[in-house]
Amino acid sequence: MRAVIQRVKKARVLVEGVEISRIERGLLVLLGVSKEDTEEDLAYLARKISNLRIFEDERGKMNLSVKDVKGEILLVSNFTLYGDCRKGNRPSFDKAAAPERAEKLYHSLGSKLQEEGFAVKYGRFGAMMEVELVNDGPVTLLLDSSRVF
Numbered sequence: 227m228r229a230v231i232q233r234v235k236k237a238r239v240l241v242e243g244v245e246i247s248r249i250e251r252g253l254l255v256l257l258g259v260s261k262e263d264t265e266e267d268l269a270y271l272a273r274k275i276s277n278l279r280i281f282e283d284e285r286g287k288m289n290l291s292v293k294d295v296k297g298e299i300l301l302v303s304n305f306t307l308y309g310d311c312r313k314g315n316r317p318s319f320d321k322a323a324a325p326e327r328a329e330k331l332y333h334s335l336g337s338k339l340q341e342e343g344f345a346v347k348y349g350r351f352g353a354m355m356e357v358e359l360v361n362d363g364p365v366t367l368l369l370d371s372s373r374v375f
Contacts, residue, residue, distance in 0.1 A: 227267045227331070228307040230256040233280050233365035237300045239349045240356040247347040252297030254359050257335065258307025259328035260321050267371035268331055272338040275299070280365050288365075292344070299339055302349035302357055303332045325352060 231253055238248040255275060281290040281297070292299065305328060309317030322328070329351045336346045349355050368375055 227260065227263050227271050227335075227369075227371040228258040229271055229275065229369040230304070230307065231275065231278065231280075231367045231369060232256075232359060233362045234300075235360040235362045237357065237359035239300065239302060239347075240358070241350050241353045243356075246350055247300055249298035249300045249345075249347050251295065251362075252299055252345075253292050254300045254302065254357070256302050256304040256307065256357075257332055258304050259323040259331045260308055261323050261327075262321075263323060263331055263371065265334075268335055268338065270371045271369060272335055272342070274369050275339065276342055276344070278367065280367065293342070298345045298347065300347045300349070301332070301336050301339070302355065303328065303351045 234252060234254050236250050237254040239246050253275065276293055277291050279291050280288050281292065281295045283289040305319060305322045308322040309319055310321065311317050332351055336348060339346050349357070
């Protein structure tokens with residue numbers, strides 16, 4: 227699994243011009259699922275997202291997690307995170323999971339984060355979405371459950 231984590235002041239998702247989700251301070255998580263991903267990958271990402279210390283404390287140091295600041299999480303599926311652009315000019319998505327499997331793991335990650343007490347909002351799986359955000363910092367991090375980066 228791959229995730230782009232963005233610390234945001236606010237974010238929202240629109241589908242066909244209609245807002246379907248909105249958060250205030252917290253994390254926007256763009257999630258890609260690969261063919262090889264397992265429950266272990268899901269647990270790893272949930273743990274990392276929950277505990278990343280990327281919010282500033284009273285001294286201005288990134289020392290607090292989304293849990294510490296009582297932030298929200300907006301989870302948006304994004305299969306293009308598994309786009310391979312090394313050959314040619316059109317990305318290959320051969321490593322991305324099939325939609326049925328990806329959707330199951332996407333919702334499982336959201337459920338796992340909710341079980342940990344987070345307010346989780348969702349994009350609409352498989353839909354063309356507009357994602358708007360006010361990036362705070364900007365702070366943007368990449369996570370990969372295979373630990374390739």
